[in-house]
Amino acid sequence: xxxxxxxxxxxxxxxxxxxxxxxxxxxxxxxxxxxxxxxxxxxxxxxxxxxxxxxxxxxxxxxxxxxxxxxxxxxxxxxxxxxxxxxxxxxxxxxxxxxxxxxxxxxxxxxxxxxxxxxxxxxxxxxxxxxxxxxxxxxxxxxxxxxxxxxxxxxxxxxxxxxxxxxxxxxxxxxxxxxxxxxxxxxxxxxxxxxxxxxxxxxxxxxxxxxxxxxxxxxxxxxxxxxxxxxxxxxxxxxxxxxxxxxxxxxxxxxxxxxxxxxxxxxxxxxxxxxxxxxxxxxxxxxxxxxxxxxxxxxxxxxxxxxxxxxxxxxxxxxxxxxxxxxxxxxxxxxxxxxxxxxxxxxxxxxxxxxxxxxxxxxxxxxxxxxxxxxxxxxxxxxxxxxxxxxxxxxxxxxxxxxxxxxxxxxxxxxxxxxxxx
Amino acid sequence: xxxxxxxxxxxxxxxxxxxxxxxxxxxxxxxxxxxxxxxxxxxxxxxxxxxxxxxxxxxxxxxxxxxxxxxxxxxxxxxxxxxxxxxxxxxxxxxxxxxxxxxxxxxxxxxxxxxxxxxxxxxxxxxxxxxxxxxxxxxxxxxxxxxxxxxxxxxxxxxxxxxxxxxxxxxxxxxxxxxxxxxxxxxxxxxxxxxxxxxxxxxxxxxxxxxxxxxxxxxxxxxxxxxxxxxxxxxxxxxxxxxxxxxxxxxxxxxxxxxxxxxxxxxxxxxxxxxxxxxxxxxxxxxxxxxxxxxxxxxxxxxxxxxxxxxxxxxxxxxxxxxxxxxxxxxxxxxxxxxxxxxxxxxxxxxxxxxxxxxxxxxxxxxxxxxxxxxxxxxxxxxxxxxxxxxxxxxxxxxxxxxxxxxxxxxxxxxxxxxxxxxxxxxxxxxxxxxxxxxxxxxxxxxxxxxxxxxxxxxxxxxxxxxxxxxxxxxxxxxxxxxxxxxxxxxxxxxxxxxxxxxxxxxxxxxxxxxxxxxxxxxxxxxxxxxxxxxxxxxxxxxxx
Numbered sequence: 001x002x003x004x005x006x007x008x009x010x011x012x013x014x015x016x017x018x019x020x021x022x023x024x025x026x027x028x029x030x031x032x033x034x035x036x037x038x039x040x041x042x043x044x045x046x047x048x049x050x051x052x053x054x055x056x057x058x059x060x061x062x063x064x065x066x067x068x069x070x071x072x073x074x075x076x077x078x079x080x081x082x083x084x085x086x087x088x089x090x091x092x093x094x095x096x097x098x099x100x101x102x103x104x105x106x107x108x109x110x111x112x113x114x115x116x117x118x119x120x121x122x123x124x125x126x127x128x129x130x131x132x133x134x135x136x137x138x139x140x141x142x143x144x145x146x147x148x149x150x151x152x153x154x155x156x157x158x159x160x161x162x163x164x165x166x167x168x169x170x171x172x173x174x175x176x177x178x179x180x181x182x183x184x185x186x187x188x189x190x191x192x193x194x195x196x197x198x199x200x201x202x203x204x205x206x207x208x209x210x211x212x213x214x215x216x217x218x219x220x221x222x223x224x225x226x227x228x229x230x231x232x233x234x235x236x237x238x239x240x241x242x243x244x245x246x247x248x249x250x251x252x253x254x255x256x257x258x259x260x261x262x263x264x265x266x267x268x269x270x271x272x273x274x275x276x277x278x279x280x281x282x283x284x285x286x287x288x289x290x291x292x293x294x295x296x297x298x299x300x301x302x303x304x305x306x307x308x309x310x311x312x313x314x315x316x317x318x319x320x321x322x323x324x325x326x327x328x329x330x331x332x333x334x335x336x337x338x339x340x341x342x343x344x345x346x347x348x349x350x351x352x353x354x355x356x357x358x359x360x361x362x363x364x365x366x367x368x369x370x371x372x373x374x375x376x377x378x379x380x381x382x383x384x385x386x387x388x389x390x391x392x393x394x395x396x397x398x399x400x401x402x403x404x405x406x407x408x409x410x411x412x413x414x415x416x417x418x419x420x421x422x
Numbered sequence: 423x424x425x426x427x428x429x430x431x432x433x434x435x436x437x438x439x440x441x442x443x444x445x446x447x448x449x450x451x452x453x454x455x456x457x458x459x460x461x462x463x464x465x466x467x468x469x470x471x472x473x474x475x476x477x478x479x480x481x482x483x484x485x486x487x488x489x490x491x492x493x494x495x496x497x498x499x500x501x502x503x504x505x506x507x508x509x510x511x512x513x514x515x516x517x518x519x520x521x522x523x524x525x526x527x528x529x530x531x532x533x534x535x536x537x538x539x540x541x542x543x544x545x546x547x548x549x550x551x552x553x554x555x556x557x558x559x560x561x562x563x564x565x566x567x568x569x570x571x572x573x574x575x576x577x578x579x580x581x582x583x584x585x586x587x588x589x590x591x592x593x594x595x596x597x598x599x600x601x602x603x604x605x606x607x608x609x610x611x612x613x614x615x616x617x618x619x620x621x622x623x624x625x626x627x628x629x630x631x632x633x634x635x636x637x638x639x640x641x642x643x644x645x646x647x648x649x650x651x652x653x654x655x656x657x658x659x660x661x662x663x664x665x666x667x668x669x670x671x672x673x674x675x676x677x678x679x680x681x682x683x684x685x686x687x688x689x690x691x692x693x694x695x696x697x698x699x700x701x702x703x704x705x706x707x708x709x710x711x712x713x714x715x716x717x718x719x720x721x722x723x724x725x726x727x728x729x730x731x732x733x734x735x736x737x738x739x740x741x742x743x744x745x746x747x748x749x750x751x752x753x754x755x756x757x758x759x760x761x762x763x764x765x766x767x768x769x770x771x772x773x774x775x776x777x778x779x780x781x782x783x784x785x786x787x788x789x790x791x792x793x794x795x796x797x798x799x800x801x802x803x804x805x806x807x808x809x810x811x812x813x814x815x816x817x818x819x820x821x822x823x824x825x826x827x828x829x830x831x832x833x834x835x836x837x838x839x840x841x842x843x844x845x846x847x848x849x850x851x852x853x854x855x856x857x858x859x860x861x862x863x864x865x866x867x868x869x870x871x872x873x874x875x876x877x878x879x880x881x882x883x884x885x886x887x888x889x890x891x892x893x894x895x896x897x898x899x900x901x902x903x904x905x906x907x908x909x910x911x912x913x914x915x916x917x918x919x920x921x922x923x924x925x926x927x928x929x930x931x932x933x934x935x936x937x938x939x940x941x942x943x944x945x946x947x948x949x950x951x952x953x954x955x956x957x958x959x960x961x962x963x964x965x966x967x
Contacts, residue, residue: 112614113614115560116614128637129558129625129626129629129637130625130635130747152876171873172874172875174876176875177876186876186879187876187879187880187882187883187885188879188883189883190882190883191883191887191888196952199936199952200952200955203932203933203952203955203956204955204956204959206929206932206933207929207956207960207962208960208961208962210926210928210929210962211960211967213795214795214796214797215794215795215796215816215967217796217798217799217800217801217804218794218796218804218808221816222816222818222873222961222965223873224961224964227873227875227877227878228878228882228959230875231875231878231879231882234879235879405745
């Protein structure tokens with residue numbers, strides 16, 4: 001067995017990656033341990049967990065309350081452990097855990113439609129008809145593959161209409177979807193016992209050989225066999241345990257909350273420990289055109305325990321320094337409350353929480369107008385600026401240009417890092 | 423009043439569910455039950471054959487010049503599979519294979535093609551393909567954009583063989599309500615966030631119908647093409663008077679198209695203007711009618727060439743010129759000999775923009791009949807041969823084709839509009855779920871990406887694969903396993919149903935051994951299931967070849 005420390009001292013990680021990727025036989029490498037949990041300091045690569053709030057949460061009922069004003073509605077605010085930061089009182093648990101996280105209250109987008117907004121917010125590029133941009137997680141996976149992982153490196157949990165895609169980088173970088181995290185790990189288990197599975201694979205080999213005759217080069221190009229091989233490796237990998245939460249203490253499971261989102265956050269922490277670098281956990285249901293306030297109460301009851309437990313857990317396991325956590329949706333909500341007691345789409349001046357992974361914390365960036373008349377927030381932050389910041393912090397050169405399928409050079413992100421966060 | 427509200431909900435919810443189910447079932451079964459209608463158009467075989475020969479000569483010359491001899495011709499069964507996949511999105515059923523085998527005559531493949539084209543499944547399958555090209559895959563804002571209606575309308579047009587130019591004119595210039603006049607969904611698909619995005623319409627019009635990407639010119643002069651920003655603005659101005667209102671899509675002659683000038687930041691009015699062939703722009707009609715006439719004008723060769731390239735792409739899985747919507751400008755035919763798209767385009771134009779005829783020509787020409795097998799061991803040679811269509815390309819099936827094929831292979835009888843409701847309902851929902859889980863290729867479906875691990879897992883271990891691959895009295899595995907036939911026949915049937923071919927002698931011997939070692943029926947069932955599993959998961963099943 002290899003000694004992982006020995007390896008890192010003699011061969012650079014990059015070299016090792018290249019060898020393993022090049023051979024596409026990474027799963028045959030001896031099982032030296034790559035768990036993030038067992039590494040410290042610079043040795044440990046960074047991960048990102050994106051808590052995706054599908055539907056567009058209201059900034060006023062989350063991280064940018066304006067209590068006592070017309071636009072604030074019935075909402076109240078509470079103090080947090082971050083000096084000067086107040087958030088909605090629907091998040092009492094989170095208020096205690098926000099240290100080292102920052103709130104950006106001045107996100108600006110130009111897309112007020114769910115699909116377009118989601119695409120922009122998940123990729124950092126406004127959607128265009130001729131180019132499918134890769135999501136942030138796909139960019140990270142593409143730029144910093146972890147070849148020792150036997151399970152996918154880019155994972156999306158919980159149901160979502162618009163999961164993170166590989167875009168022009170290829171379908172193999174689409175997020176691996178786990179619709180019901182903590183309960184069902186999808187199709188990763190063979191449907192028959194070992195002896196029959198073995199016979200099936202032998203059969204498959206016979207049929208495949210017949211097809212390869214006269215087409216060996218063409219079939220190699222299809223990567224069909226290597227895809228099946230990698231799938232089979234995954235099916236028998238111990239790393240799959242990261243998806244199973246039964247062995248977690250009951251108190252921990254309870255703290256996260258018994259919801260798909262809560263379970264997803266717990267699995268996300270386990271995946272980070274395992275060395276997965278790009279994780280998305282989806283929480284839908286923020287599209288509050290009617291009954292905005294009560295709708296947000298329902299959602300807060302799911303988000304507050306899950307998000308705060310995730311932060312506690314990451315901190316207590318010393319993982320927060322290497323894990324960026326970003327909580328964001330596709331846009332915010334209008335300051336004006338409509339006739340149905342709801343709020344409509346508002347792509348300018350909305351909020352997100354970001355921190356960990358070495359980003360500066362305890363900051364409040366930007367502010368919105370308490371009267372709601374001024375659309376543009378103070379100190380606006382563009383989506384691409386946030387993503388450039390994150391990529392830079394993850395040691396990925398965001399200015400690097402890739403050539404899109406139509407021959408257009410595209411930077412990984414065309415934003416400018418937010419200096420205050422770095 | 424308020425305390426009554428929950429009661430209403432209690433009553434309404436089940437009613438809604440029942441209503442939804444009834445609606446869906448009705449919808450799923452809405453295709454008219456009509457087994458075989460005669461081919462809708464009279465085909466002048468001679469002129470069609472002329473064009474096929476012209477296409478063949480074009481390729482033969484190219485193969486000689488490039489020194490890439492064409493691959494051998496494939497068996498009729500392989501052609502049957504290619505045709506069914508291209509036109510119906512499934513593999514042929516055992517029933518169809520037997521029917522084809524019983525047909526006599528040297529022209530039985532041509533007649534079979536006509537039969538497939540007349541089948542409702544062709545219209546349904548192609549309408550989805552065209553819908554993707556015209557309005558994408560987004561469901562959009564349900565209230566004013568009805569993708570389902572649009573697709574159903576297109577299916578009707580294809581079934582009736584509406585001339586393609588007429589169809590396109592209806593899309594560009596159509597007026598009315600998106601539900602009653604579904605072609606207007608082409609316009610309403612561009613509504614985002616309550617506003618009609620006219621630039622999106624320009625982009626998709628030029629991409630879908632003229633095979634050009636002009637989208638870059640929206641913000642700046644095109645970096646590598648001759649399109650100017652003013653071209654884009656001038657074209658967009660044709661959509662300047664379209665309004666989307668409660669009463670539908672209509673033209674308002676009072677509207678002016680204005681853009682913000684990037685230099686002065688002031689609004690300036692833009693007059694409608696076409697970037698080329700100005701003489702083809704009629705003077706009469708609404709702005710959109712004029713644009714529609716210009717796009718489909720007999721002299722606008724970009725229209726016929728783009729159409730031919732798209733249909734070629736749908737039949738082979740990859741377009742003749744890739745990407746499908748970024749074609750070079752047509753060359754001067756008096757100076758240089760016609761290319762493939764010119765030959766196909768001319769026939770298309772001269773024969774009333776008949777899509778079915780265009781398909782018949784392409785599938786009758788030699789490239790469609792060539793094998794994907796090559797004796798060459800050199801990757802370069804294989805690339806060159808594939809690039810010159812001297813070798814049939816290996817193309818990954820679309821998710822709908824995979825699910826269509828899995829479903830069809832799970833039944834010995836043909837699944838079509840004559841199948842029972844349960845079967846068709848199953849097909850409908852399975853397709854929806856499977857495509858969702860498999861990962862939709864979106865409107866990008868003519869780009870070739872390798873398969874993904876989740877897809878491999880879904881095919882190997884997924885619920886649907888499990889249901890279809892476990893023997894039951896209703897599915898083909900169960901039926902084949904329980905047939906009182908020799909093992910050899912059983913193996914052959916499995917191969918025909920899944921791969922539309924007979925097993926090789928090695929394959930036959932290998933599986934025969936397994937059956938011979940079986941001592942009881944239960945074991946034979948398991949062996950059949952495991953054989954089926956291997957066929958389902960083989961590259962041969964999920965790639966067109």
